[in-house]
Amino acid sequence: MPLLEVTDLQTGFETDSGRVVAVDGVxxxxxxxxxxxxxxxxxxxxxxxxLSIMQLLPRPAGxxxxxxxxxxxxxxxxxxxxxxxxxxxxxxxxxxxxxMTALNPVQKxxxxxxxxxxxxxxxxxxxxxxxxxxILEKVGIPSPEVRVDEYPHQLSGGMxxxxxxxxxxxxxxxxxxxxxxxTALDVTVQxxxxxxxxxxxxxMGMAIILITHDLGVIAETCDEVVVMYGGRIVERASVEExxxxxQHAYTKGLLRSIPRLDRERKTKLPTIEGNVPSxxxxxxxxxxxxxxxxxxxxxxxxxxxxxxxxxPGHWVEKCPFCYQG
Amino acid sequence: MKPLLSVENLKMHFPVKGGVFLRSVxxxxxxxxVSLTVHExxxxxxxxxxxxxxxxxxKCMVRLLEPTGGRVEFEGADITHxxxxxxxxxxxxxxxxxxxxxESLNPRHTVGEIVSEPFVIHGIGDRQERVxxxxxxxxxxxxxxxxxxxxPFEFSGGQRQRIGIARAIALxxxxxxxxxxxxxxxxxxxxxxxxxxxxxxxxxxxxxxxxAHDLAVVRHVSNRVAIMYLGKIMEVAxxxxxxxxxxxxxxxxxxxxIPIPDPKVQxxxxxxxxxxxxxxxxxxxCAFGHRTAHADWEKSIGMDLSLREVEPGHWxxxxxxxxxx
Numbered sequence: 001m002p003l004l005e006v007t008d009l010q011t012g013f014e015t016d017s018g019r020v021v022a023v024d025g026v027x028x029x030x031x032x033x034x035x036x037x038x039x040x041x042x043x044x045x046x047x048x049x050x051l052s053i054m055q056l057l058p059r060p061a062g063x064x065x066x067x068x069x070x071x072x073x074x075x076x077x078x079x080x081x082x083x084x085x086x087x088x089x090x091x092x093x094x095x096x097x098x099x100m101t102a103l104n105p106v107q108k109x110x111x112x113x114x115x116x117x118x119x120x121x122x123x124x125x126x127x128x129x130x131x132x133x134x135i136l137e138k139v140g141i142p143s144p145e146v147r148v149d150e151y152p153h154q155l156s157g158g159m160x161x162x163x164x165x166x167x168x169x170x171x172x173x174x175x176x177x178x179x180x181x182x183t184a185l186d187v188t189v190q191x192x193x194x195x196x197x198x199x200x201x202x203x204m205g206m207a208i209i210l211i212t213h214d215l216g217v218i219a220e221t222c223d224e225v226v227v228m229y230g231g232r233i234v235e236r237a238s239v240e241e242x243x244x245x246x247q248h249a250y251t252k253g254l255l256r257s258i259p260r261l262d263r264e265r266k267t268k269l270p271t272i273e274g275n276v277p278s279x280x281x282x283x284x285x286x287x288x289x290x291x292x293x294x295x296x297x298x299x300x301x302x303x304x305x306x307x308x309x310x311x312p313g314h315w316v317e318k319c320p321f322c323y324q325g
Numbered sequence: 326m327k328p329l330l331s332v333e334n335l336k337m338h339f340p341v342k343g344g345v346f347l348r349s350v351x352x353x354x355x356x357x358x359v360s361l362t363v364h365e366x367x368x369x370x371x372x373x374x375x376x377x378x379x380x381x382x383x384k385c386m387v388r389l390l391e392p393t394g395g396r397v398e399f400e401g402a403d404i405t406h407x408x409x410x411x412x413x414x415x416x417x418x419x420x421x422x423x424x425x426x427x428e429s430l431n432p433r434h435t436v437g438e439i440v441s442e443p444f445v446i447h448g449i450g451d452r453q454e455r456v457x458x459x460x461x462x463x464x465x466x467x468x469x470x471x472x473x474x475x476x477p478f479e480f481s482g483g484q485r486q487r488i489g490i491a492r493a494i495a496l497x498x499x500x501x502x503x504x505x506x507x508x509x510x511x512x513x514x515x516x517x518x519x520x521x522x523x524x525x526x527x528x529x530x531x532x533x534x535x536x537a538h539d540l541a542v543v544r545h546v547s548n549r550v551a552i553m554y555l556g557k558i559m560e561v562a563x564x565x566x567x568x569x570x571x572x573x574x575x576x577x578x579x580x581x582x583i584p585i586p587d588p589k590v591q592x593x594x595x596x597x598x599x600x601x602x603x604x605x606x607x608x609x610x611c612a613f614g615h616r617t618a619h620a621d622w623e624k625s626i627g628m629d630l631s632l633r634e635v636e637p638g639h640w641x642x643x644x645x646x647x648x649x650x
Contacts, residue, residue, distance in 0.1 A: 041511035042482075156601075157375070186374035186538060188597045191582040195596060213512060216541075216584025239588045257516040258586055259545035265564055266546065268520050272513035275481040 002029035003207045004053070004175055008067035011045075011052045015061065020279045022048040024231040025067070027307070027315075030175065030224075033201065035208040037222035037239070039215060039254075043276055045231040046211045050177045053209075054094055055084045072174065090120040093168030097180035099160035103152040109136075109163055110148030116170040135166045140196060158189035165196065172204055179211045194221055215258055219243060224313075227251050230287035231279065233307065234322070237314040247310065249322035250288045286319035294321045326364035329400065329500055329532050330386060330419070335359045336394030337378070337385050341605055353605045355381040357556035358395070360632070363500065368526065368533040370547030370564065372540055372579070374601050378556040379536045383502045386534070387421050388412065400499075417447060420498040424505035426485035430477040436463070436488055437473030443495040462491040466521060483514030487521065494525060500532040507542060519546055540583050544568055549638075552576045555612040556604050558632060559647075562639035572635060574647035575613045614646030621646040 011023040023045040030036045038046045051057050052064055053076065069076040076087070088094075096102040104112055113136065114128035123131060129148065136144035139162040152160055161181060168176055178197065182190040198221060201208055210222060218225055219239060226236040227250065235248040246252045256270040263269075274291045283289055285303045289296035296319070305319040316323050337356040340349040355378040363369045373379045385392040388404065396405040399419055404412060423429035430439055440462055441455045450458065460470030466487040477485055486506065493501050506522070507515040523546060525531060537543050543550060544564050551561040552575060560573040571577045581595050597617070602608065608615035610625035625644040632640040633650065643650040 041513060186601075187540070187582040188374065188578060190584075192596055194584075214584060215512070215586040219586045219588045219590075220584045243586070243588050254512060255586070257513050259516070259519070259539075259541045260586065261541055261544060261568060261583065263545065265544060266523060266548075268523070269516035269545070271516045271520060273517075275483055275514065276511070 003032050003072065004209075005029040005070040006049075006053070006067070007070070009049065009052060009069060010065040010067050011048050011057065011062065012065045013058075013061045014063075017280065021065070022062075022231055022279060023052060025307075026226075026228070026231075026233050028226050028233065028236060030207045030209060032174070032207050033205050034223045035198075035201070035210055035221055037218040037225040038209060038211045038228060039213060039218050039225060040228035041213060041276055043230075043279065044228040046228050047179055049228075050094070050179050050209065050211055053177065054088055054092060055079070055081075056088075056094075086120070089116045089168075089173075090171045091173050092175045092177065093171070093173040095161070095164045095168050095176070095178040095181045098184050099157065099164045100152065102164060103160060105152055108149055108151060109155070113148070113163065113167050113170060116167055120171050131170070132166075135170050136163070138200070139163075139166045139169070140192075141166070157185055158192060161185060161189075161193055162196070165193070165200075169200060169204070169206075173206055175207045175209070176201075177209045177211070180213070181210070182217065183212070183214070190217075197221070215255065227254070230276070230282045232287060232317065233315070234288065234317045235315065241314055245314075247314070247316045247323055247325075248288075248319075249292050249294070286317070286322055288319070288322055292322055296321045326367065328362045328398075329365045330534075331360075331362040331398045332382075332386060332395060333360050333398070334395040335382070335385055335392050335397065337381050337390060338393045351605050353603075354556050354607055355604055356385060356392070357604075357607070358631075359553075359556075359558055360395075361551055361558065361561065363532050363534055365499070366526070366530055366532055367548040368535050368546050370543035370550040371534060371536045371553060372538065372543050372550060373553035374538065374579075376601050376604065377553045378604065379553050380504050382553070383421070383504050383534060383536050386502055387416070387419055389421070413447070417443075417496040418499045420493040420496070420501045422489050422493045422501055422503040422506050425509050426482065426489045427477070427509075430485060430488060432477055434476075435473065436475055436477065436480075439477070439488060440473070440491045440495060443492060447496060449496070458495070459491075462495055463488075465494070465525075466491045467517075481514070482510050483518060486510060486518050490518075490521065490525070494529065494531075497529065498531070500534070502534045502536070504536045505538070506535070508537065508539065515542070522546065540568075540579060552579065555601060555607055557612070557630075557642065558640075559613065560639075560641045561632065562636075566636070566639050570639075572639070572641045572648055572650075573613075574617065574619075611642065611644035611646050614644055617646070619646035 006028050009026045012019050012021045040046045064077050110132050113132040117123045117128035117131045133144045141147050182193050222239050225239050225242045226233045229250050235251045253272040283301045285301045289301050305317050307317045309315050338352040338354050341351040343350040371379050384390040437459050440459045444455045459473050463470050463472050507518050547564045550564050550567045552559045554575050560576045578595050578597050614622035630642050633643040634640050
């Protein structure tokens with residue numbers, strides 16, 4: 001049984017101009033010790049999917065409209081706030097993109113990291129402090145016994161992200177959700193952080209959901225990938241299969257459009273035309289129809305294409321124009 | 326090729342104030358003795374991690390910041406200490422483009438007002454001519470002429486960056502300094518903007534200084550690439566030479582940290598320890614040798630570290646710790 005199984009998840013926001021469905025029927029699962037990548041452009045619903053799992057959607061506007069999130073033997077969609085407090089931080093940890101906004105600027109590092117231990121492990125303050133120093137050392141912070149008494153602004157961006165990872169992993173969660181963990185970092189620091197995450201995974205055996213827009217990061221760290229567009233999954237496959245044998249027009253377009261080191265310089269890059277339409281203007285049928293090279297007919301624009309498994313483990317949204325088969 | 330813009334031993338030291346009387350207690354050496362040349366019609370890529378001084382260098386070149394040392398030459402004239410009134414006509418030829426179009430476009434002005442502002446500043450054309458020219462410019466960057474009556478927030482990130490480009494090319498400049506022009510954009514949109522910039526370069530004979538941290542993007546658009554670290558240039562060479570035959574350890578580390586979007590590629594990235602040190606009181610000698618704690622770092626103290634040409638057009642900082650020189 002997978003550790004986390006998300007079925008037909010639908011998440012929406014109530015706005016002045018009506019309901020906007022940001023995640024529209026998403027299915028995936030994660031196994032222990034594996035890394036699932038969620039890739040897509042801004043507004044595709046990848047972060048909202050993560051926030052739905054954690055039940056951290058901005059209230060009252062955002063809420064889960066339907067579907068199921070099965071985590072271990074529990075259903076999280078209907079879980080009470082008390083249950084979620086136990087799950088968050090203890091069984092599921094989360095890392096956010098910008099550590100400067102995710103950390104409290106007026107609290108010392110030690111106090112912020114100890115919080116997870118005080119909340120979930122019934123430790124005394126002194127024990128929690130010792131545990132914080134241990135975990136900070138584990139994520140590679142030099143002289144952690146000094147750093148616990150410093151404030152976030154005294155650390156560099158990479159160090160702050162390490163503190164975030166320490167907080168997320170303090171209670172040895174079964175699942176770590178990392179939402180663009182390295183986007184705000186420089187390449188050399190990004191490589192350090194990704195290595196740290198995979199080392200800690202090998203040691204603790206947790207599952208990771210890695211949300212990113214960087215296909216390079218996906219290729220280097222993930223076992224399985226889902227590609228999202230306009231709130232839906234258009235393709236899901238193992239990382240090797242996705243890069244070698246992409247099937248959906250959007251996945252193909254994305255892979256083609258990235259500048260690579262082995263591409264001839266100063267040549268025209270293949271592009272995906274147009275822009276992502278806003279969610280309230282998304283067609284009901286194939287969401288990529290407004291940007292695809294191939295013109296879609298009326299039926300493809302108005303009727304949602306089936307999402308099916310085309311070979312073991314490889315799922316595609318079978319729009320007749322975006323998927324040739 | 327003729328040099329268009331060159332800087333020689335350029336320095337930008339910001340005073341750091343402290344104490345009761347806010348006296349200068351130290352200086353932040355954001356740019357510390359940089360010599361670079363951009364030739365006519367070429368793209369020079371400038372790469373470095375955050376805080377290395379690359380944006381400061383770009384701003385000094387157009388004198389948005391007044392450099393504290395060295396000289397800037399544009400079209401053969403020394404513009405380092407030129408009076409504002411003499412500088413104004415030169416600024417027509419030398420434009421700038423910024424990273425975040427949401428911040429660099431005035432939200433209360435229509436797109437037409439934004440793009441025609443250069444004409445107002447330089448007193449070019451009457452009202453009717455300006456309107457026509459703005460329409461032409463908007464069409465040139467792939468927007469419709471009717472966009473002139475709308476406001477920036479009505480456009481997506483990629484479209485806003487096109488507006489920024491239209492403003493930058495309004496006065497038919499010879500050179501544009503582009504500070505992270507595609508960093509804030511999604512992958513599929515990034516390739517559209519890069520293509521547009523390359524097209525405009527060949528149509529209008531533009532030169533670019535392309536400041537960015539994404540090495541794959543920089544390689545794709547640049548003729549030559551300069552690598553910057555802590556206020557100094559470490560290596561400058563032809564784009565192919567930099568990527569295929571890097572001579573400086575920092576360049577090698579940067580290149581090995583780029584995530585490759587191909588899961589079959591197994592690489593052993595060199596992991597850099599630590600972060601970029603502060604440019605306030607930087608280490609003596611080679612700053613990168615200091616970061617990697619190289620055994621030969623001390624030998625670089627007091628050495629002449631000005632760039633040395635190791636192959637035609639390939640310049641490297643000749644420190645004993647980071648190169649084989």
